[in-house]
Each structure stands twice: as C-alpha cells, then as structure tokens.
Amino acid sequence: MTLRFAYNTNGTANHRLDDALNLIADAGYDGVALTLDIHHLDPFDEDFPGRLVRVAARLRTLGLGCVVETGARFLLDPRAKHEPTLLSAEAEGRALRIEFLRRALVVAAETGGEAMSFWAGVPRPGVSAGQAHAWLRQGIETVARQAEALGVVAALEPEPGMLVETVDDYAALGVAGLRLALDTGHCLVTGERDPAAAVTEFAGLLGTVAIEDMRRGEHVHLPFGEGDMDVGSVLRALEGIGFGKLVCVELSRESHRADTMVPAALAYLKAASGGGRAQHAGAAGVGAEGRTLSAP
Numbered sequence: 001m002t003l004r005f006a007y008n009t010n011g012t013a014n015h016r017l018d019d020a021l022n023l024i025a026d027a028g029y030d031g032v033a034l035t036l037d038i039h040h041l042d043p044f045d046e047d048f049p050g051r052l053v054r055v056a057a058r059l060r061t062l063g064l065g066c067v068v069e070t071g072a073r074f075l076l077d078p079r080a081k082h083e084p085t086l087l088s089a090e091a092e093g094r095a096l097r098i099e100f101l102r103r104a105l106v107v108a109a110e111t112g113g114e115a116m117s118f119w120a121g122v123p124r125p126g127v128s129a130g131q132a133h134a135w136l137r138q139g140i141e142t143v144a145r146q147a148e149a150l151g152v153v154a155a156l157e158p159e160p161g162m163l164v165e166t167v168d169d170y171a172a173l174g175v176a177g178l179r180l181a182l183d184t185g186h187c188l189v190t191g192e193r194d195p196a197a198a199v200t201e202f203a204g205l206l207g208t209v210a211i212e213d214m215r216r217g218e219h220v221h222l223p224f225g226e227g228d229m230d231v232g233s234v235l236r237a238l239e240g241i242g243f244g245k246l247v248c249v250e251l252s253r254e255s256h257r258a259d260t261m262v263p264a265a266l267a268y269l270k271a272a273s274g275g276g277r278a279q280h281a282g283a284a285g286v287g288a289e290g291r292t293l294s295a296p
Contacts, residue, residue, distance in 0.1 A: 006031035006246040013255035031065030033248035037072040043103035085121025086139035117181040120164040155207025157181035179207025185214035196237035203241040224281035
C-alpha cells in the first residue's frame with residue numbers, strides 16, 4: 001500500500017500558518033500535523049472560532065488531511081515550558097490543560113482531523129507518584145469522554161522523561177477509547193523496543209504515528225540520515241499493518257530551514273518507502289551554515 005505523509009507545523013515556526021500550509025502542500029504531502037501555538041491557530045485567541053473556520057476551509061482547498069498536535073512550548077504559561085499539565089499541583093492548572101485539549105478536539109472535529117495527540121506531563125517536585133497517577137487518570141478520562149462526544153480520536157503520546165514514557169506505560173492505563181500516538185523515534189530514546197516492532201505490536205491501537213531520525217538514548221529530533229533510525233524498516237512495518245492514516249514528520253528544530261527541509265524530508269521518505277536509495281535529508285538544499293542542534 002502507499003503510505004500517506006504529513007509534516008508538523010512545529011517545524012515551520014518561522015512561517016505564517018497559511019504560508020506553511022502552502023509549503024507543505026506544494027511539496028506533495030498528504031496532510032499536516034497542526035501544532036496549535038501562539039502564531040499557528042492559537043486556541044485562546046479572540047478570533048479563534050473564525051480562524052478555525054478559515055483554516056479548515058484552507059485545508060480542504062489544499063487537499064490536506066490533518067492531525068492536531070498539542071506540544072506547544074509556551075502557549076499556556078509564557079514562563080514555564082509545557083506547563084501546566086495534567087499533573088500540575090494546582091487544580092486551576094490542570095483545568096487549563098484540559099480546556100486546551102478540549103479546544104484541540106474541537107479543531108480536530110472541524111478539520112476532519114484523524115486524531116488529537118497529547119501527552120501526560122512531568123510530575124513536579126512535591127507531587128507524589130500516587131497523586132500524579134490519580135490526576136493523570138482523571139484528566140485522560142475527561143479528555144477521552146470529550147473526544148467521544150465530538151466523534152474525534154484522542155491519542156496519548158508517550159514522551160521520554162514524562163509520567164507516560166513508554167508504550168507499556170500507555171498500555172497500562174487501559175482507558176477505553178484512548179489510542180496510542182506513537183513517535184517511533186522515542187523508542188530509540190527509551191530503548192524499550194525496536195521502532196518497527198512497536199508499530200507491529202500496537203497496530204490495532206494506533207491513533208497516529210510520527211517519524212524522524214534520532215540517536216539512541218538522545219531525545220533530539222533529527223533530519224533523516226543523521227541518527228540511528230532504520231527508516232525503511234519502520235515504513236515497511238507500517239505498510240505491513242495496512243496503516244492508512246497520516247505518518248507525520250516532526251522536525252521542530254528545523255524551522256530555520258523549513259523551505260528546504262519540508263521537501264527534502266518527503267523525498268527521503270518516498271525513496272525509503274519505495275526501496276530506493278534515500279538521500280541524506282539533512283544535507284539536501286542546505287548552505288554552508290549547516291544545522292544547529294540547539295535551535296530554540
């Protein structure tokens with residue numbers, strides 16, 4: 001089968017959203033992983049309802065499918081990255097995160113999104129493991145109910161260093177209706193499984209899949225060809241399970257050269273999925289400045 005690819009807008013942070021969508025569509029992608037952020041469809045903006053209608057119409061015009069992503073760094077708190085979370089000690093913080101996720105589900109419903117992806121968070125000092133797990137379950141069950149009411153797929157993404165870090169952590173939750181948002185690169189970071197094996201094992205639970213290159217034990221999203229990911233084996237595994245949803249490229253550190261990285265990543269994936277010789281995506285179209293691992 002032919003896989004469908006999307007590009008995450010967190011890798012086009014220096015582009016206006018309309019320009020990013022045009023860039024992704026012109027490169028030949030089948031969809032977009034839309035990271036809601038302060039400059040890319042801010043769900044707390046006064047004109048959010050109107051902007052959502054316009055973005056949904058634009059996606060339809062461009063023929064782009066959609067996965068809604070919720071990993072914006074400072075959308076909810078300008079002074080604390082990724083805070084508050086479902087594990088925050090303050091009830092108001094947990095409620096704000098749930099409200100954000102509810103609005104993300106609304107975006108998925110309006111755009112016909114295949115899934116809304118979210119993560120657990122990191123327990124802060126002073127929060128016991130028991131309390132963190134209790135708050136997590138309460139939050140996830142609330143989000144799952146909201147997703148069901150809207151007819152949208154909610155998918156939890158295991159993130160290295162978070163309370164839900166591995167696919168086994170996800171499986172242990174056992175929340176009805178909750179799908180898995182599998183970032184295949186994270187399997188290399190945690191060392192829990194071969195990425196392709198995770199695809200096959202959790203085939204029936206996949207809500208969405210992300211792919212990029214990574215080095216073993218290092219949580220840095222890399223262009224294809226710069227890490228340890230066997231991209232071809234992951235793509236073959238996805239083909240083997242008949243995965244028809246979007247496979248999302250997440251290169252959040254590459255916004256400074258999105259004009260070249262967006263098309264280069266797709267060219268690499270198509271070559272890898274077709275059994276051809278994939279060009280080093282990180283080098284394609286890049287000038288003498290090279291790349292920077294410490295991009296903001």
